[in-house]
Amino acid sequence: MSSESAPSTNGASSTTTPPTTSLATTSDAAVVAEQTSTTDLDALAKGKQKDKQKQKRPEPQTSTTAENIAEGGAGAKLTGAQLKKQKQLEKQQRRAEKITLKGEQVVAEQSQSIPQAPQGRPDGPRRQSQSAGSSKQKDQLQVQLPHLSRKGSNQPPEPGTVRVPFQPAGTTQTQAPRGIDKRVPFVSHLYPPSRHTASLSNAPREIHPSVLTLALHLRSLTLCGSTSRTLALLLVLKRVINAYTTPPNTALSRHLTTYLSHQISFLSSARPLSIAQGNAIRWLKKLISQLDPDLEESEAKKFLCSAIDSFIREKVTLAGEVISTQASSRIEQTGETILVYGKSSLVERTLLHAAKDDGKKFRVVVVDSRPLFEGKNLTRGLLRAGMREGGELDGCKVVYTLISGLTEVLEQENITKCILGASGMLGNGALYSRCGTAMVAMMAREAKVPVIVVAETLKFTSKMAVDSLSLNEVGDADALVEIEESNVFTTPVTVSKENEAGKKGGGGKKKGGEDKDDGEGDEQNSNSLLKDWREKPNLFLLNLMYDVTPAEYLDLIICELGTLPPGAVPVVNGVHGGDE
Amino acid sequence: MTSSSPAGLATPPPERLSAAINPQIDVVSHYKNLIATDPSITPAIAAIESLVAALTAQPLTTITETLTLLSTTSTTLLASRNNPIPLSAGTELLQRYIITSFQNNTNTTSADFSSLRRQLIQNSKLFISRTKSARSKIAQHALPFIRDDATTVITYGSSRVIDAILSLAAESRRYFHVIFVNPSSGQEPSDSPFSQSTNRLLSLGIPVATVPLAALSHTIASIRPSNARTTSSNLILLLGAEAVLENGAAISNIGSRLVSAIAHDASIPVYFAVESYKFTRQFPLNYGDSDLQKMGAKQSVLKFRTSLEEDEKSEMSFGVRAEKASAEGDGTVDITPPELINALITENGTITADAVAEELIKLWF
Numbered sequence: 035m036s037s038e039s040a041p042s043t044n045g046a047s048s049t050t051t052p053p054t055t056s057l058a059t060t061s062d063a064a065v066v067a068e069q070t071s072t073t074d075l076d077a078l079a080k081g082k083q084k085d086k087q088k089q090k091r092p093e094p095q096t097s098t099t100a101e102n103i104a105e106g107g108a109g110a111k112l113t114g115a116q117l118k119k120q121k122q123l124e125k126q127q128r129r130a131e132k133i134t135l136k137g138e139q140v141v142a143e144q145s146q147s148i149p150q151a152p153q154g155r156p157d158g159p160r161r162q163s164q165s166a167g168s169s170k171q172k173d174q175l176q177v178q179l180p181h182l183s184r185k186g187s188n189q190p191p192e193p194g195t196v197r198v199p200f201q202p203a204g205t206t207q208t209q210a211p212r213g214i215d216k217r218v219p220f221v222s223h224l225y226p227p228s229r230h231t232a233s234l235s236n237a238p239r240e241i242h243p244s245v246l247t248l249a250l251h252l253r254s255l256t257l258c259g260s261t262s263r264t265l266a267l268l269l270v271l272k273r274v275i276n277a278y279t280t281p282p283n284t285a286l287s288r289h290l291t292t293y294l295s296h297q298i299s300f301l302s303s304a305r306p307l308s309i310a311q312g313n314a315i316r317w318l319k320k321l322i323s324q325l326d327p328d329l330e331e332s333e334a335k336k337f338l339c340s341a342i343d344s345f346i347r348e349k350v351t352l353a354g355e356v357i358s359t360q361a362s363s364r365i366e367q368t369g370e371t372i373l374v375y376g377k378s379s380l381v382e383r384t385l386l387h388a389a390k391d392d393g394k395k396f397r398v399v400v401v402d403s404r405p406l407f408e409g410k411n412l413t414r415g416l417l418r419a420g421m422r423e424g425g426e427l428d429g430c431k432v433v434y435t436l437i438s439g440l441t442e443v444l445e446q447e448n449i450t451k452c453i454l455g456a457s458g459m460l461g462n463g464a465l466y467s468r469c470g471t472a473m474v475a476m477m478a479r480e481a482k483v484p485v486i487v488v489a490e491t492l493k494f495t496s497k498m499a500v501d502s503l504s505l506n507e508v509g510d511a512d513a514l515v516e517i518e519e520s521n522v523f524t525t526p527v528t529v530s531k532e533n534e535a536g537k538k539g540g541g542g543k544k545k546g547g548e549d550k551d552d553g554e555g556d557e558q559n560s561n562s563l564l565k566d567w568r569e570k571p572n573l574f575l576l577n578l579m580y581d582v583t584p585a586e587y588l589d590l591i592i593c594e595l596g597t598l599p600p601g602a603v604p605v606v607n608g609v610h611g612g613d614e
Numbered sequence: 615m616t617s618s619s620p621a622g623l624a625t626p627p628p629e630r631l632s633a634a635i636n637p638q639i640d641v642v643s644h645y646k647n648l649i650a651t652d653p654s655i656t657p658a659i660a661a662i663e664s665l666v667a668a669l670t671a672q673p674l675t676t677i678t679e680t681l682t683l684l685s686t687t688s689t690t691l692l693a694s695r696n697n698p699i700p701l702s703a704g705t706e707l708l709q710r711y712i713i714t715s716f717q718n719n720t721n722t723t724s725a726d727f728s729s730l731r732r733q734l735i736q737n738s739k740l741f742i743s744r745t746k747s748a749r750s751k752i753a754q755h756a757l758p759f760i761r762d763d764a765t766t767v768i769t770y771g772s773s774r775v776i777d778a779i780l781s782l783a784a785e786s787r788r789y790f791h792v793i794f795v796n797p798s799s800g801q802e803p804s805d806s807p808f809s810q811s812t813n814r815l816l817s818l819g820i821p822v823a824t825v826p827l828a829a830l831s832h833t834i835a836s837i838r839p840s841n842a843r844t845t846s847s848n849l850i851l852l853l854g855a856e857a858v859l860e861n862g863a864a865i866s867n868i869g870s871r872l873v874s875a876i877a878h879d880a881s882i883p884v885y886f887a888v889e890s891y892k893f894t895r896q897f898p899l900n901y902g903d904s905d906l907q908k909m910g911a912k913q914s915v916l917k918f919r920t921s922l923e924e925d926e927k928s929e930m931s932f933g934v935r936a937e938k939a940s941a942e943g944d945g946t947v948d949i950t951p952p953e954l955i956n957a958l959i960t961e962n963g964t965i966t967a968d969a970v971a972e973e974l975i976k977l978w979f
Contacts, residue, residue: 484899597897599861601968607973
């Protein structure tokens with residue numbers, strides 16, 4: 035059986051690799067420590083913990099950080115002090131949680147007789163990572179934080195241990211090739227080159243600590259959403275530029291671009307750059323290369339930083355203002371029901387502008403989908419702004435549904451408009467946005483509901499795509515497996531109560547076999563079907579992040595230049611200097 | 615002086631300033647006069663000319679004053695019309711043109727403002743004369759569509775551009791048929807612009823048929839037995855428009871949408887012949903009365919009644935009234951969505967509906 039062969043090959047590879055990798059780990063860690071100030075280390079530590087945290091509760095985490103960053107961007111500055119403060123807060127929380135968790139895990143470990151127990155190091159983080167890891171979680175941890183868990187996997191597998199079914203998962207996709215190629219063949223070109231996933235340990239020496247922090251945020255999807263990613267990128271690049279000194283015998287305009295290229299390629303190894311990020315980088319590089327070589331370094335840096343600030347103001351903040359005003363004017367004073375999908379900062383801004391500034395009364399139907407559940411984030415934002423009973427915007431109502439209920443919602447809720455956000459506007463007028471958008475747009479068009487797209491011109495690109503496969507991003511396939519949040523509606527209340535003790539004891543009951551045995555329940559069995567998908571040779575999981583909505587399903591696009599039909603997207607590129 | 619700085623351009627004109635500047639001439643009557651005296655003038659051009667006349671009559675000394683005068687006069691002019699959309703295309707274009715020419719001359723001091731103003735007015739007049747010549751250019755561009763192999767041109771409503779196209783085609787010895795679709799089923803009075811163009815074509819030796827709108831589908835079916843496009847019967851639908859919206863939708867006299875839909879259904883290509891100064895930066899989501907009202911047009915086609923008497927005055931000759939009103943640029947209109955339009959024939963060449971946005975963006979940015 036292939037599941038038998040897989041462990042053996044992996045075992046072989048892991049026995050050969052340990053010395054080098056562990057060396058690399060320690061030296062890299064040293065490098066990082068050397069580079070970073072104490073405060074940045076805090077940030078890094080926070081990054082690690084956030085990753086771990088994400089395994090447990092991905093959704094709420096996503097919301098807070100993304101929001102904060104977005105807010106920081108909108109409010110001009112995400113200052114170091116703010117960042118630090120926020121991180122420290124989160125860190126404290128996490129520590130408290132961990133302490134409680136740890137207590138429980140000790141019990142769990144004993145009952146499960148995990149072979150890692152004897153390997154436990156006395157030092158803090160490693161011990162935590164191992165004890166927190168039942169093997170499923172551990173797998174994830176290693177994918178994301180190889181330096182933390184590598185010690186565990188470096189150990190040659192001890193014969194006769196219970197780890198057998200998850201042994202291959204112990205070696206991560208970032209390190210060794212798996213026994214079974216789990217890449218879905220027709221999107222194989224979209225997978226990142228496995229060796230180059232960004233992590234603390236493989237960060238090259240010249241990577242600026244704030245870039246490293248951002249990379250970890252991007253990779254863990256704690257920082258999500260095209261606009262906030264672009265904002266964060268620009269703010270981080272500003273810091274990098276501020277910290278930069280031109281080496282002797284080189285010109286700033288020549289050297290800085292290559293220096294930034296290294297930082298950026300590290301970022302893109304954490305997560306492929308979005309279209310808006312690409313446009314912003316292109317703009318910045320062009321600006322740098324056009325700098326007067328005789329310009330004083332401090333002057334040049336000051337110029338670049340102020341240019342970035344005004345770029346943010348012009349292309350994001352003010353553009354958002356113009357777009358939300360324009361889009362809001364498309365909403366009637368009363369009687370509208372607006373369909374939105376997932377979460378887009380611009381859509382949220384539009385809705386709030388219409389409700390708050392223009393005093394319009396309407397209903398919002400938020401359609402959401404797995405695995406990111408970004409719509410919850412939007413719903414929360416709307417409720418927080420007062421779209422609830424007794425709230426500031428009481429006249430507006432919010433309906434939350436999953437994409438599987440879309441047909442019914444379109445029929446029953448009497449939808450009058452559909453407003454969509456964008457990750458990119460492609461040259462052929464197609465919309466590149468979160469996976470599921472195309473479905474929503476098509477359904478809306480089917481119901482003769484006008485589809486409006488709100489997008490800054492920063493997101494316009496001359497790239498074209500007629501399908502969602504040539505241009506896309508493959509997300510973490512394990513995100514499809516995890517449905518263990520306590521707030522998933524499908525979980526029957528009785529079952530979850532029965533299993534509560536078991537769940538807590540197992541630290542998330544990821545230990546495959548054992549857990550299946552003692553904690554039953556239908557939903558767990560169906561989980562476990564996907565849970566060891568890596569072992570099943572003919573089972574593939576595909577988590578595509580984006581899709582392409584053809585131009586014929588869109589009615590109009592609102593950007594800061596005005597209202598356009600989808601066919602006019604290439605014109606905006608032409609007028610705007612394009613992204614060539 | 616602050617008003618000549620670029621910042622002065624961006625700030626909205628203060629209230630008291632706009633109150634102080636009252637146009638020396640009555641733009642509305644000037645406009646009406648222009649429309650009445652020159653049968654070939656279009657509403658957009660007449661609006662531009664009225665504004666330029668207002669500019670010329672007023673001794674202005676600053677840019678802010680000029681812009682304020684322009685915006686107030688165009689607002690009064692637009693408010694006076696039932697259907698201001700064609701006019702607004704012209705007034706917006708002129709305002710945009712003047713703003714850009716000011717922006718190009720921001721370093722001008724107030725001392726030589728008068729020369730700048732003179733130059734501006736001169737340019738505006740040049741602009742008008744250039745736009746006036748658009749019609750003959752469109753006729754040139756439309757010529758290839760009227761092939762010599764027994765093309766049948768279906769047209770609807772009265773449009774001076776269509777007249778120009780058909781006349782040119784006839785003069786260049788093309789042999790083609792024309793079907794005039796008559797909005798009313800009754801006989802036209804002989805002095806209507808509709809029968810004038812019929813007469814002109816007849817005098818040029820072009821076979822002309824007039825069919826009532828109600829018979830259009832039947833007529834098409836008679837010309838072409840199946841929906842298959844054959845080379846032997848080359849049918850095209852050629853229409854004029856009062857304005858073109860940003861998504862390529864054409865505002866034209868009421869019934870155009872119906873005719874276009876019928877033609878589209880029979881796979882007959884639909885071409886709108888339109889001057890590019892009629893493009894306007896408006897973008898409705900739907901194509902009904904309420905959407906027209908949002909763009910400033912005061913029209914409501916749908917009127918329910920509860921007694922017979924009310925019927926008498928409104929119903930009598932809807933078509934004739936629409937015909938007359940549209941000649942003044944103030945008739946009932948409808949919007950033909952871009953999906954039904956194959957191409958727009960403009961003086962800059964033949965473009966698709968999508969390219970209208972392109973032209974507009976080029977003009978504005």
